[in-house]
Structure formats: structure tokens, C-alpha cells
Amino acid sequence: MANNGFTTTLVHSDRRSTVEHGAIHKPLHPSSEYAFADSRELAAVFQGKAGFTYARQGTPTTAALEAKITQMEEGVNTVSFATGMAALNATFFTLLREGDHLISSQYIFGNTNSLLSTLAALGVEVTLVDATDVANVAAALRPETRMVFVESIANPGTQVADMKAIGDWCREHALLYVVDNTLSTPWLCRGKDMGAGLVVNSLSKYIGGHGHALGGAVTDTGLYDWSDYPNIAEVYRNGSARGWGLTQIKKKGLRDMGGTLSADSAHRISVGSETLALRMERCCGNALALAQALDAHAKVARVSYPGLASHPQHRRAGELFGGRYGALLGVELIDGIDVFEFLNRLRVFVLATHLGDTRTLVLPVAHTIYYEMGPERRALMGIADSMLRISVGIEDVQDLIDDFRQALESM
Numbered sequence: 001m002a003n004n005g006f007t008t009t010l011v012h013s014d015r016r017s018t019v020e021h022g023a024i025h026k027p028l029h030p031s032s033e034y035a036f037a038d039s040r041e042l043a044a045v046f047q048g049k050a051g052f053t054y055a056r057q058g059t060p061t062t063a064a065l066e067a068k069i070t071q072m073e074e075g076v077n078t079v080s081f082a083t084g085m086a087a088l089n090a091t092f093f094t095l096l097r098e099g100d101h102l103i104s105s106q107y108i109f110g111n112t113n114s115l116l117s118t119l120a121a122l123g124v125e126v127t128l129v130d131a132t133d134v135a136n137v138a139a140a141l142r143p144e145t146r147m148v149f150v151e152s153i154a155n156p157g158t159q160v161a162d163m164k165a166i167g168d169w170c171r172e173h174a175l176l177y178v179v180d181n182t183l184s185t186p187w188l189c190r191g192k193d194m195g196a197g198l199v200v201n202s203l204s205k206y207i208g209g210h211g212h213a214l215g216g217a218v219t220d221t222g223l224y225d226w227s228d229y230p231n232i233a234e235v236y237r238n239g240s241a242r243g244w245g246l247t248q249i250k251k252k253g254l255r256d257m258g259g260t261l262s263a264d265s266a267h268r269i270s271v272g273s274e275t276l277a278l279r280m281e282r283c284c285g286n287a288l289a290l291a292q293a294l295d296a297h298a299k300v301a302r303v304s305y306p307g308l309a310s311h312p313q314h315r316r317a318g319e320l321f322g323g324r325y326g327a328l329l330g331v332e333l334i335d336g337i338d339v340f341e342f343l344n345r346l347r348v349f350v351l352a353t354h355l356g357d358t359r360t361l362v363l364p365v366a367h368t369i370y371y372e373m374g375p376e377r378r379a380l381m382g383i384a385d386s387m388l389r390i391s392v393g394i395e396d397v398q399d400l401i402d403d404f405r406q407a408l409e410s411m
């Protein structure tokens, strides 16, 4: 299997691990508790032997999905969660303590931005920097710096972080580097290749891919030496240091905080993930064609898409993502067009939040997902009042282009 490609490995993953009755899909296990014929075996599993006890800490179904995510990221181990936010919470709250310093990209998901202010209120120092240049990250370094956090492609401004250079810089300073790979997915880029110690993926987006299940995951790439990390509890400092960080995230984060992925959602995400590469190829191709068509339209003021030569990180995105540029667009219409009226005239685009679905979704950003943040923080993130976010799906691209045009031209 080691030499098979991304999708071959993925679609054969379940049947190559131990599976009942030769089932092609790992059976769905809704059981909350797991029984033992031998009491010593029960105790052994509580004491660290691989196995299942209580479903809050995982089931055979979540374990099968975790194995797939680990394979996609070419990491060493993965813990799954009920949502991407639960995965981020577990990472930040179990690894950072009062007085620690976190350097984060300022171009991050709105709810993650809100989460960082909760962290700051508990005494973690947070510095937001323009992570499109490693020099800004380096300038924020303090003796208390513990972690550096970036998103691969920012939503909705599509800024592409200086990911690889930041990874090299973190390695030089023995800093834990966490990459949220949700927008690029392991198909466009592996966190490990960027130098990340931990990779977070929201499984609710492209990996699940069908807008019908929420999930999140944290993967240890094996690059970070946890014996350098001061905040690992004594009880998890045994055996190889390789597993310490993820053990703490699993025990303190998943077990104690309780944001467990249900077996049902894990199964749906697992099936959805099998076509990740196919969907991403189509979504990225559609996004590029749509971006080019909108960029050329007289009633469109600005298109933010890494695939356009005008994008400030166009060249970097091409290098990092193998000539693909993701499937998210930021679009601003010219002054004088009422964005609400325009949106109401679209027929194929779905007016909805979320991203990474098979369907193309659009929403006015400043009035919805970034409303609570206020104008100042929006300005910092480069979000104009008129900005639309488009998550491009797998439809026939001409239908998307025609729909946007008919709505614009009727204005």
C-alpha cells in the first residue's frame, strides 16, 4: 500500500485493516460502551493498551476515519472531533497555559478569531500578524512564544500564508507550528511538507464534502519533538516523546472536553472523503474559470483568487499547491450595485453559509459570518462591506458563469 497513490490508498483503507466479514466499508458502530471477556484486558485498555472502552473517547468507526486522515496527511496519528472548532479548542486549550504566547495569522476563520479572544481572556498572550510574510512572524517572537498558528488559504480574503518559510523558521526555534489545512485539504498540500507539527482539518468542509456531516481532526505529523514542549502533563510523559502531544490532546481535549465525533458522522465523512481528489480537481478548475470570467466583467470591481496573476501570493500558491489554487473566491461588485438585490437574482448559486460542498454557495461576508467582529477587525482582515464569498462546487462551470452574468446584467 505504501506505494499506492492518494485515492487508491483512501478507497482501500477500510478493507485492508481488520474488518468484520470482509466488509468493504468499516461497519458503523453506534455502541456507547465496549465489553471485555477478561477483566485484566479491561484494565489494560484503561492503562493505555489499544482498544475501546467508552465512545466519548472514540469508536472503531472514528478510528477508521482517523486512519484515513493520517494516511492523507502522511502523519503518524490523528484524533477526530465533533467539529473543526472542537479540534481547534482541544489543541489550543490543552497545549497553552496562562502566560504563554501564541503568534497567529491575522487572516483566519471568524470563529477561530473569536476563540483566540477567549484564550486571551484566560491569560494567553495572542499576537496577530500578517502571515503572508515570515518576517512578520519572526518579529513577534518572545521568550514565552509556544506556538505559531496559520491557515493555508484564508477565508474569505484568500491570502496564502508564507507556510513553508514559517515552518522552517519554527523548526530553527523549536516552536510548535500548527497549520489549519481546511481550505487547501491534504490533496493540495500536506501540513507535514510545510513543516507543521500538528495539522488541523475541519472535516465538515471538503473532506466530508457533501454538506451533511460535521467533524474535525488534529493530526500529528511526527515532525515536532514533544520532549521540547513544557506543557505536557507528567502522566503523559512516558514512552516515546513522539506520541505525547496527541495523547494530551486526546485525553485532556477529547476525553475531558467531550467534543466527540459520532459514529454516524464519521461514517458519512469517511465515505465522502473517498472522492476528495476528484472533487477538488473539479472545484479548483471551476473556481479558476469562474474567477477569470468574473475578473473580466465590467460590473465586478475585484476578484480575490490565488489562481489569478493579480493575486499577491499567486506564485507561492502555484508552488505550494501543485498548480491548483483552491475553490474559494472573494468578489466585490462595483459601487452602486445593491449586493442583496444582486444575490436575490441568482438561480444556481445557493445563498448559504458553509463551504466545501458539492454545490456552489455564496454569501455577503460583512453582513453575516464577519458581522459580529465589527468594522475594525474586518478592515484588518481585508474584508470590504460589499465582499461576497463564493465556495465553488462541482456543477458544470458554464452554468455558474451564466448565472452570475445574468444576475449582474439584470441589475
Ligand SMILES: *Cc1c(COP(=O)(O)O)cnc(C)c1O
Pocket: 083, 084, 085, 086, 109, 112, 151, 155, 180, 182, 183, 202, 203, 204, 205, 214, 215, 216
Ligand atoms: C469551517 C472552518 C473551521 C471550523 O470547522 P467546523 O467544522 O465548522 O467547526 C475551522 N477552520 C477553517 C479554516 C474553517 O473553514
